[in-house]
Amino acid sequence: MEFDTIAAISTPMGEGAIAIVRLSGEEAFAIADRLFKGLGSKKLKDVPSHTIHYGHIIDPATGETAEEVMVSVMRGPKTFTKEDVVEINCHGGLVSVNRVLQLVLNQGARLAEPGEFTKRAFLNGRIDLSQAEAVIDLIRAKTDRAMNVALNQMDGRLSRLIRKLRQEILETLAHVEVNIDYPEYDDVEEMTHRMLLDKSRFVLKEIEKLLQTSQQGKILREGLSTVIVGRPNVGKSSLLNSLVHENKAIVTDIPGTTRDVIEEYVNVRGVPLRLLDTAGIRETEDIVERIGVERSRQVLKEADLILLVLNYSDDFTEEDRNLFRAVEGMDVIVIVNKTDLPQKLDMGEVKELASQYKIVTTSLKEDEGIDELEEAISSLFFSGSIEAGDMTYVSNSRHIALLNQAKNAIEEAISGVEMGTPIDIVQIDLTRSWELLGEIIGDSVHESLIDQLFSQFCLGK
């Protein structure tokens, strides 16, 4: 495939030691050669591939030196994009790289769109769609485990498994075709049914196995959505601050301090939490607070984990009881806070209501109980057993949705065979599952989806 030559700054905007302007495409060497002056009169187009060269960038309009650089030269197809790639390593700092980028664009390169380098790696066939999506996950990974999941997917593990399943389905379909051609043998129909069932059940089991990893996979990728709830003034914002080890949320002794939902990412012993501090839930006349309380109820519904905070130095109220009702059936840790103050709370009542939950007592003021809470969170979700190392996880909602649809199609094929539905109907279901699995790796996906996926990348990636 032939594309124009693109360029972008591939390092973050800001001061740093080095910043890179990357070029990819047919004209990459020619454009670089019009700007680069190395020692002697060597031309980048003539140097061996995968070598790096010291020299200067000269503004052709003025003849003045614009930058002192190192230039990497990589000839396609053995490059990230499979095209000719030049990377100009500039001094860090915004003026320097922007100046070099501008000169490169003046020479005919086009400014790359976000994700366009990776998109080319996909369009030129170096990686498939799920591998490209893993590149985004890798950049966004907030913990070691999330990074390992992304690395595995980038390495093509998920792709290989999906390809294997598609191959199984294809072979099954081919066998059915062959058998249909020999209807004169009596046992052919019987054989066809047997094989269809065996193969479909095998594929179904593999898809189910993958889907079973999706909950943990999603948590590793997006963080466990953890909502702190409790009556006003019990110490919810203090809890958020303790867990993130920073004063992120405003804490005062005025009930109703937090008005909006506050979101922070924190890594608790390898469990990535997306921590949400909410407005204390109570009936209120204050309009701003009321909106906040409504939002608290909203985020509650989407939570993976609830941290329900009670006040040790206050009576158990009807509002507390309502909270327990609101979180019924969810994963909950009950936190009894302010144990440094005199006890008023009836712990017997709490223990009764929270019989199926873990209860942790804290004094956030005295910095007590946080260790126990962190322990409770990590043991609740990983029971110490999760290791991203060797597992193939599905973590991407697009993949999960497609796997679920493929699963449904296979299930329909199976029940079709069992109920004696005509074989051509069963073939349609199997073909559909084959297509749905194909969308995961980007065989048979719509162009607008591809554009939308790559636009999530950062500039220069």
Ligand SMILES: Nc1nc2c(c(=O)[nH]1)N(C=O)[C@@H](CNc1ccc(C(=O)N[C@@H](CCC(=O)O)C(=O)O)cc1)CN2
């Ligand atoms: N300077 C720099 N560092 C970088 C990147 C880059 O583009 N530039 N990468 C950008 O993300 C990552 C490295 N990823 C890469 C993946 C594949 C190839 C590549 O050339 N693959 C060839 C085989 C190369 C060979 O055999 O020597 C291929 O698969 O055909 C290059 C970089 C991280 N570090």
Ligand SMILES: Nc1nc2c(ncn2[C@@H]2O[C@H](COP(=O)(O)OP(=O)(O)OP(=O)(O)O)[C@@H](O)[C@H]2O)c(=O)[nH]1
């Ligand atoms: N004595 C004592 N005071 C605490 C403790 N934890 C929090 N506080 C105090 O309780 C008050 C309320 O704390 P916040 O963290 O703002 O409570 P909140 O639940 O976020 O309150 P709202 O946002 O109004 O719903 C503040 O004055 C805190 O300093 C504790 O363990 N002991």
Ligand SMILES: [Mg+2]
């Ligand atoms: Mg608060």
